[in-house]
Amino acid sequence: MSYRRLTEADLGLISKIPVMSAxxxxxxxxxxxxxxxxxxxxxxxxxxEGDVADQFYILLKGRVRLFRVLDDGRxxxxxxxxxxxxxxxxxxxxxxxxxxxxxCDAESEIAAISRFQLINRLQRDPLLVGRMMQTLIERxxxxxxxxxxxxxxxxxxxxxEFLLSRNGEETAVAKHIIANxxxxxxxxxxxxxxxLSDEGLIARDSEMSILDLEGLQRFMQQQ
Amino acid sequence: MTKDIERISxxxxxxxxxxxxxxxxxxxxxxxxxxxxxxxxxxMIRADExxxxxxxxxxxxxxxxxxxxxxKNGVIDLLGDGQLVGECALxxxxxxxxxLKTLEATTAIRIDGLLFSxxxxxxxxxxxTMMSVMTERLCQMLRQTEELKCRSAAQRLGIxxxxxxxxxxxxxxxxxxxxxxxLARxxxxxxxxxxxxxxxLSELxxxxxxxxxxxxxxxxxxLADWCGLSDSExxxxxxxxxxxxx
Numbered sequence: 001m002s003y004r005r006l007t008e009a010d011l012g013l014i015s016k017i018p019v020m021s022a023x024x025x026x027x028x029x030x031x032x033x034x035x036x037x038x039x040x041x042x043x044x045x046x047x048x049e050g051d052v053a054d055q056f057y058i059l060l061k062g063r064v065r066l067f068r069v070l071d072d073g074r075x076x077x078x079x080x081x082x083x084x085x086x087x088x089x090x091x092x093x094x095x096x097x098x099x100x101x102x103x104c105d106a107e108s109e110i111a112a113i114s115r116f117q118l119i120n121r122l123q124r125d126p127l128l129v130g131r132m133m134q135t136l137i138e139r140x141x142x143x144x145x146x147x148x149x150x151x152x153x154x155x156x157x158x159x160x161e162f163l164l165s166r167n168g169e170e171t172a173v174a175k176h177i178i179a180n181x182x183x184x185x186x187x188x189x190x191x192x193x194x195x196l197s198d199e200g201l202i203a204r205d206s207e208m209s210i211l212d213l214e215g216l217q218r219f220m221q222q223q
Numbered sequence: 224m225t226k227d228i229e230r231i232s233x234x235x236x237x238x239x240x241x242x243x244x245x246x247x248x249x250x251x252x253x254x255x256x257x258x259x260x261x262x263x264x265x266x267m268i269r270a271d272e273x274x275x276x277x278x279x280x281x282x283x284x285x286x287x288x289x290x291x292x293x294x295k296n297g298v299i300d301l302l303g304d305g306q307l308v309g310e311c312a313l314x315x316x317x318x319x320x321x322x323l324k325t326l327e328a329t330t331a332i333r334i335d336g337l338l339f340s341x342x343x344x345x346x347x348x349x350x351x352t353m354m355s356v357m358t359e360r361l362c363q364m365l366r367q368t369e370e371l372k373c374r375s376a377a378q379r380l381g382i383x384x385x386x387x388x389x390x391x392x393x394x395x396x397x398x399x400x401x402x403x404x405x406l407a408r409x410x411x412x413x414x415x416x417x418x419x420x421x422x423x424l425s426e427l428x429x430x431x432x433x434x435x436x437x438x439x440x441x442x443x444x445x446l447a448d449w450c451g452l453s454d455s456e457x458x459x460x461x462x463x464x465x466x467x468x469x
Contacts, residue, residue, distance in 0.1 A: 095351075096358060096359075130344065136354060140311075144320050146368055147368060147411075148299050151297055183368075
């Protein structure tokens with residue numbers, strides 16, 4: 001792992017994150033210890049489930065997986081963190097342990113914020129507390145939607161929703177990772193993919209490119 | 224709606240969200256609250272409406288539902304005594320993300336969102352504990368998504384039954400305090416799937432008694448194993464050991 005200094009582009013990205021939006025661009029470097037960004041040349045575990053949550057993270061480049069290893073050895077993937085997203089901020093605020101493990105892809109760039117520094121800063125400016133609560137509320141909304149999707153949508157609808165959520169950014173993500181993310185078995189995932197490609201809605205390429213956007217949206221409604 | 228600071232503070236001090244608060248803070252919080260009572264099938268809060276208050280359920284069951292992009296409502300949880308809802312009322316100009324409907328006559332404590340928000344601004348330590356409450360809720364939701372992704376309907380039902388089971392002689396019994404259809408919705412399954420799950424569990428010694436109001440578990444340890452619960456999820460001697468899992 002190496003380090004680099006925060007750039008203006010980093011500050012722009014960080015200031016858009018709800019949990020950090022309470023801070024001005026000049027304040028952000030003081031909250032991020034040493035104004036440094038960690039650069040991970042290879043895949044690396046950032047923290048383990050159960051570790052003391054003493055810092056939270058902001059992903060600037062690359063990808064991070066939040067997951068749990070179940071007792072039977074299966075891995076449950078909870079979230080794929082994208083650049084510009086913060087993670088573990090909620091548990092850091094409450095002083096709990098990390099409820100999941102986190103692993104970053106190679107070439108990921110991440111800024112870390114320590115709990116100690118954050119609490120000190122909050123104590124000096126109570127208005128920031130309200131902003132932090134806002135972040136937790138937004139995260140709760142994410143989970144409401146996630147729970148609703150898992151309960152109400154069929155596997156094929158979940159896959160379509162995932163494909164539509166990419167907004168044209170069709171980067172290749174391993175299919176077993178997507179299957180885990182939307183909560184279906186690899187077999188069910190393969191069947192759903194085959195059905196969508198048989199209908200001519202998506203391509204049989206690694207990016208699962210959308211061939212007929214309107215058709216895909218219509219197909220989603222009909223399920 | 225009635226205001227009764229002494230009785231309200233008596234309830235608040237035993238609610239798990241506030242039990243670590245000093246007495247003077249509990250009393251101050253109670254002054255921002257009032258009793259509310261809703262008949263069965265009443266909408267307590269509606270998604271997208273301005274969030275003006277939080278509610279602590281004192282007695283009764285309520286259904287939490289989420290409205291998707293097309294306006295369809297889907298039940299995502301069933302809440303009961305001692306649970307707090309409506310934290311979005313703490314955000315300025317916040318709107319409820321979910322709807323809340325009573326399944327039976329329900330008594331709750333209504334906490335004014337704006338006043339509570341001001342209170343928290345003036346009490347840093349209490350604000351941190353509220354953040355902790357909200358974080359705990361997030362962790363619980365994370366666990367629910369894990370359950371939905373990784374456990375079958377019968378396993379989820381088994382875990383629910385184990386959570387409320389009480390030992391009676393050589394067996395465990397679980398009283399069903401809510402309708403089976405409501406329980407099915409809580410667990411994220413249809414009534415048909417619920418029936419199939421119950422049939423599957425009957426092969427593991429789970430039987431219905433008193434017109435289905437009592438569920439008897441002949442071997443709780445075996446059921447826990449079958450449901451895939453780890454030792455850490457069912458520590459011996461821990462009260463409501465399985466409750467933590469659901």
